[in-house]
Amino acid sequence: MARGVDGVSVVRIGALAPLSPPGWVGAGRQLAAGLELGVRDVNAAGGIGGRPVELLVRDTAADPVRAAEAVGELAGLGVAALVGEYHSVVARAVAERAEASGLPYLCSSAVLDGLVDGQAARVARLAPAQSYGWRVYAEFLLRAGHRRIAVAVAPGAYWAAGVEVLRGCFAAHGGEVVAFDLRGRPPRALCDAVAGSGAGALLLLVGHPDPAVPIVRAVRRDRRLRGLLLGAPAGQPEFGEWLDLLGADGAGVPFLSYLPERLGPLGTRVDAELRELLGAEPSFVAFEGWDAVAVLAAALRVAGGDGVRWPDVAVTGTRGPVRFSRVPGSGVWQWAWPPVRVIDRDPEDPTRWRTLHTA
Helix, strand or coil, X not given: CEECCCCCEEEEEEEEECCCCCCCHHHHHHHHHHHHHHHHHHHHCCCECCECEEEEEEECCCCHHHHHHHHHHHHHCCCCEEEECCCHHHHHHHHHHHHHHCCCEEECCCCCCCCCCCCCCCEEECCCCHHHHHHHXXXXXXXXXXXXXXXXXXXXXXXXXXXXXXXXXXXXXXXXXXXXXXXXXXXXXXXXXXXXXXXXXXXXXXXXXXCHHHHHHHHHCCHHHCXXXXXXXXXXXXXXXXXXXXXXXXXXXXXXXXXXXXXXHHHHXXXXXXXXXXXXCCCHHHXXXXXXXXXHHXXXXXXXXXXXXXXXXXXEECCXXXXXXXXXXXXXXXXXXXXXXXXXXXXXXXXXXXXXXXX
């Protein structure tokens, strides 16, 4: 039984998020805000079995080794469970270490299908599997009439998996995906390659802000690429930093969002409190953080110290009812599925969202 600084018995939960470079800091801060607000609300409702929740946050900096070490440290501090993480390759390291250590882990935001090898008993996930979300994105492009698209691809398992999902979807409809490896290819050279590819869209499967922002600027200023659709399925345009850096150039770039078009009463209340906490508009990542804490608290209450049983958990989250099941190919207990939309920033007003396609 863990005790807080004032000697009161507490339930410790270890939280992981990228809060420093090279991690996506903007996403990490949104996630941390959602987690912190979730803990505040759980404690206001009486905690878990009458014991307050204490959140122990660790910065992964997008480093799988650092994240795995943090799991070991948190286990030594007596955490009851783990929650969080945004980067897929980091979440995979956390999931593997947590499963081996016997710690329940609820992944809030990473989407890589192969989060674990085999079947994990203790790992669950709120975010949709990449293959599901990216198929929705491919459907959007195909319905818009695109049959040949280009993708700018950074190294990494997450980006490579995304390319394969897109290729499979386009091939099934007689389409084609042309991939350009960004290693050794600056934005101007990428524009040259895309201009000669015959593609009607260019998807940015790259990190933010670099090299995503320089690529957008280069494409927007290249006369040969006028009319080219820029897309970012991983959600880079969701964050305020995108708008701060790109202004109007960042509008009209479709991405995947895991929020419903309209929030219910709970989501509306959490949205208002997240805005106050962040001093900015919350992204879907912040809602994932809040939902993750609410779900994990419910799971620990149901378990009663006897190990988390994910199929027994039923929670009303900010984005709808959450239940877990086994989804082929994922290996973890999965919420199938949170809301998935393709949205963008309106070119007429980049602070306003447009819904382009709904799963």
